[in-house]
Amino acid sequence: MNISVPRRVTAVAALAALALAGLTGTGASAAPAAVTPPDIPLANVKQHLADLQSIATANGGNRAHGRTGYKASIDFVKAKLDAAGYTTTLQTFTSSGATGYNLIADWPGGDPNQVLMTGAHLDSVTAGPGINDNGSGSAAILENALAVSRAQLQPTKHLRFAWWGAEELGLVGSKYYVNNLPATERSKISGYLNFDMIGSPNPGYFVYDDDPTLEQTFKDYYAGLGIPTEIETEGDGRSDHAPFKNVGIPVGGLFSGADYIKTAAQAQKWGGTSGQAFDRCYHASCDTSANINDTALDRNADAIAYAIWNLSSGTTTPPAGTVFSNDTDVAIPDSPGAAVTSSVTVSGIAGNAPATLKVGVDIVHTYIGDLVVDLIAPDGSVYNLSNRAGGSTDNINQTYTVNASSEVANGVWKLRVQDKAAADTGYINGFKLTFP
Numbered sequence: 001m002n003i004s005v006p007r008r009v010t011a012v013a014a015l016a017a018l019a020l021a022g023l024t025g026t027g028a029s030a031a032p033a034a035v036t037p038p039d040i041p042l043a044n045v046k047q048h049l050a051d052l053q054s055i056a057t058a059n060g061g062n063r064a065h066g067r068t069g070y071k072a073s074i075d076f077v078k079a080k081l082d083a084a085g086y087t088t089t090l091q092t093f094t095s096s097g098a099t100g101y102n103l104i105a106d107w108p109g110g111d112p113n114q115v116l117m118t119g120a121h122l123d124s125v126t127a128g129p130g131i132n133d134n135g136s137g138s139a140a141i142l143e144n145a146l147a148v149s150r151a152q153l154q155p156t157k158h159l160r161f162a163w164w165g166a167e168e169l170g171l172v173g174s175k176y177y178v179n180n181l182p183a184t185e186r187s188k189i190s191g192y193l194n195f196d197m198i199g200s201p202n203p204g205y206f207v208y209d210d211d212p213t214l215e216q217t218f219k220d221y222y223a224g225l226g227i228p229t230e231i232e233t234e235g236d237g238r239s240d241h242a243p244f245k246n247v248g249i250p251v252g253g254l255f256s257g258a259d260y261i262k263t264a265a266q267a268q269k270w271g272g273t274s275g276q277a278f279d280r281c282y283h284a285s286c287d288t289s290a291n292i293n294d295t296a297l298d299r300n301a302d303a304i305a306y307a308i309w310n311l312s313s314g315t316t317t318p319p320a321g322t323v324f325s326n327d328t329d330v331a332i333p334d335s336p337g338a339a340v341t342s343s344v345t346v347s348g349i350a351g352n353a354p355a356t357l358k359v360g361v362d363i364v365h366t367y368i369g370d371l372v373v374d375l376i377a378p379d380g381s382v383y384n385l386s387n388r389a390g391g392s393t394d395n396i397n398q399t400y401t402v403n404a405s406s407e408v409a410n411g412v413w414k415l416r417v418q419d420k421a422a423a424d425t426g427y428i429n430g431f432k433l434t435f436p
């Protein structure tokens with residue numbers, strides 16, 4: 001028997017905290033879970049930024065195209081990648097009368113016909129050292145590349161990393177790379193991930209919305225942290241993903257904001273200071289090592305790892321009709337006992353749960369009129385399924401249809417049961433969620 005359960009009871013903060021704690025059920029079976037990458041150590045990323053700062057300081061205060069500070073930056077990154085086992089290539093081009101350099105680093109292995117690319121521009125403006133713009137992106141993908149090496153990752157897809165020259169002169173390096181890539185090689189690139197300014201001191205959490213799968217990957221990551229994101233709207237084409245998008249390659253990425261002003265609503269959800277730019281030192285001499293928000297940098301570096309590990313693993317989003325179940329028996333204490341729960345961990349489902357979420361409940365219990373049965377969403381929201389209904393009937397074995405469309409799908413869902421009247425007992429025999 002299916003009944004619609006439209007009601008949503010306000011979330012219970014404690015339960016939300018528990019859900020966010022990542023508690024997982026026992027006996028749960030689920031679709032292929034998202035791949036969990038290693039943590040990207042913030043300290044390592046910060047050390048790369050300190051090194052880039054030192055390079056700028058030793059080279060006239062910047063790392064701009066055509067200046068000694070840029071070539072020193074490229075040599076610094078290349079040396080670390082060579083030592084880590086990458087196959088590196090320096091691609092040269094000329095812009096504004098000066099030699100420019102792209103650094104391309106291939107991780108050996110993986111399907112050469114499925115290339116996942118990750119890139120960031122390494123050049124700064126001439127006004128300053130460019131630590132947020134774009135040491136942050138360059139250092140974060142460097143540490144991710146080193147993490148791949150430390151793990152000796154052997155993903156299904158081939159991994160390629162790139163550090164672009166002369167972005168500040170108009171995406172010159174990335175345009176040169178794409179324009180000189182034969183069409184046969186372009187078609188092998190399954191996606192390009194771009195990271196340009198991801199440690200802004202007054203950060204926002206923006207996700208590129210150019211490709212839905214890549215966008216969802218990053219949104220899933222942040223949903224798992226309980227951090228809301230916004231679509232990056234400061235203007236398409238304003239960084240190195242544009243040349244790739246222009247030839248039809250799926251692109252995605254993250255952005256923590258530049259000279260636009262953080263609104264009160266954004267400050268409410270992200271913290272920081274409203275009425276102030278996300279990065280007050282954008283393209284200025286004060287874009288130094290002090291111009292970084294560590295939390296944003298850490299979260300975004302880890303988000304990059306989540307994307308690389310998952311998008312290169314070859315697993316696809318689970319097909320429709322995905323079932324997550326837990327068949328472990330859970331005894332229901334007689335009244336006035338505490339409520340008990342059975343949980344399932346949902347993963348790999350993009351976006352929110354459906355308006356027609358199927359909730360399979362299998363409870364063995366005499367006199368089901370004793371029971372209150374609830375579905376609890378990952379954020380703690382409660383959907384009542386049965387409230388002292390059924391009288392002396394024994395056992396509940398039915399599928400409820402719940403409108404859970406306001407809930408993020410991925411996370412820990414719980415079936416909660418409490419016996420509210422004495423003299424009858426039983427147990428949860430099974431609990432399952434079916435996503436259409």
Ligand code: DTR
Nearest residue numbers: 133196232234235238239255258
């Ligand atoms: N143009 C980039 C900074 C920038 C401004 N808006 C966006 C949007 C998405 C990525 C980057 C940017 C620069 O100055 O390098």
Ligand code: CA
Nearest residue numbers: 039040042302
């Ligand atoms: Ca980290």
Ligand code: ZN
Nearest residue numbers: 125133168283
């Ligand atoms: Zn810039």
Ligand code: ZN
Nearest residue numbers: 133134196197
């Ligand atoms: Zn930039």
